[in-house]
Amino acid sequence: MLKRPLRFNRRIIFLISIALLITGVIANLKLGVVDFSISDLKQDSADYHIIFNIRTPRVLLSALVGMSLAISGAILQGVLRNPIADPSIIGISAGAGLFAISVMILLPEHTAYVPPIAFVGALTASVIVYSLAWRGGISPLGLVLAGVAVGAFFGGLMTLLMVFHSDKVQGVINWLAGGLQGRSWGHLKMMLPYSVVGTIIALLLSSRVNILLLGDDIARGLGMRVELTRLSLIATSALLAASAVCVSGLLGFVGLIAPHMVRLIVGGDNRYVIPLSGLFGANLMVYSDMTARVAFSPIEVPVGVFMALLGSPFFLYLLKRTMAWRLKG
């Protein structure tokens, strides 16, 4: 029997995470290799350029990427009834990545199409994984195996593409590393609509995830169109993952860590888990990116590396716990 999660007042948790996020954004603007003081700030100065054209879009992007990945993971965990579902683990990010990189390499003048095409890739990957592993619920092992296979397949195609177009790879290397180095206002403009639409749909459907968790028969009895709802939720999750992947590359584990932190603190009600995961994910990315930038200054570590070091042990712990639980159950 698992311990009952703590239940803090949800409103207070909301307020704290918003406050933390604002603090994090401001700290990100202030901290960095180049230090400055606000009073010295003049328009058209180098400092002004660093803050408004480099650090501001970057910190906003990191919040948006964190939010999207975390909500994407929270939805997947609910819909697949599986605590270790995450877009990076089950191959959805790889699907989005392959399609995104295809556009970047083959049609470099059409970057506006990167997000919708990445969405198609994410959706393809999730449908493949879903149909491979779904047996009225998905076992952790089945999901990981299907995810590894799909991820490896798309990863292989990605490598193939880069081998054949090695002359154009220079432009995407930066993106591949999984980080936010050198991202600009253009990236924000590209990602924002998809992220916002995905988040709104996720919030509207969040109460339905609760019903789905009671099983298909109960959900049908309550008048839910189960297959349609499940498909819409998976598509929303794919959209959010794709919008993040377009900007930050293959960044893992955010969708795993943030929702689990939220569930530990406020319990499993998805009407709170989904929005709070967004806030926690944004926080996680904002502070991780800051650490990645500043910790080894002047050398910058890609935040993807940082996240992998944080996330893998956590993932293994979850895998061990859920597998033991399945065996007992």
Add this chain to the structure above:
Amino acid sequence: MEIKGLNMLKVESLQLAYNGNAVVNDITLSFGESSISTIIGPNGSGKSTILKAFARLLKPSGGLVLLDGKDIHRMPTKVVAQRMALLPQNLSIPEDVTVKELVSYGRMPHRGLLLVNERQDKEAIQWAISLTGLEPLAHRTVISLSGGERQRAWIAMALAQKTEFLLLDEPTTFLDLHHQIEILQLLGHLNERYSVKVIMVLHDINHAIRFSNRVIVINEGMICSDGPPEEVITEGLLQDVFKIKAKILRIEESGQNIMVFIPYGCLNNDR
């Protein structure tokens, strides 16, 4: 709860199949009056399958399920859910859902994506919780309750749906005797006081006799007998359908004439 005009659940020459194998052949039934109808039958007779078809969880391979004369599979599923609540047999629930949260899920068919009638929801939830005697447990997690309490919580969820039909698949399985009778009495009360039309599958024939107005006996996917329990349950039927030797007795207890049957042996299958 108001009763609207001619509210009927009907099945017409219903045929059901699992993976192409016919399970149920040509069943016609209708449920109109406010009563408790119980479907009984041996294992594998198709009784749960029939209930699933009533609740539109299973598409018939032939025939129709009609609610108010309309094909249930052509009605919006949400509209059906406002008329009919279902409690399936194997229920699972996330570990931290409380009784009150579970009951509130019963309001789902009355909610839109954005539109919610807060007051009506609250009233229905309160009504369902107090009717099932769950007030003191409303903020406990469902998983921490005893089997009988848990079953009451699920019934409360179905009640919060505020439907006139309540379908239950073996609602007393896994409960001890006291809690079995408690659940059946609760259903009796709902039927008497609020005219909820109960249609359920039961395993225990004595319970079916004691707590229903109508018993439908299913064997090998067909109706063997249908009517008031006193007429339907005979020693001959128990022998033919359930393959048991049994004696039917009538006892006088607290002013009630109660019919019971005592099984005393098993018929050997002559195969």
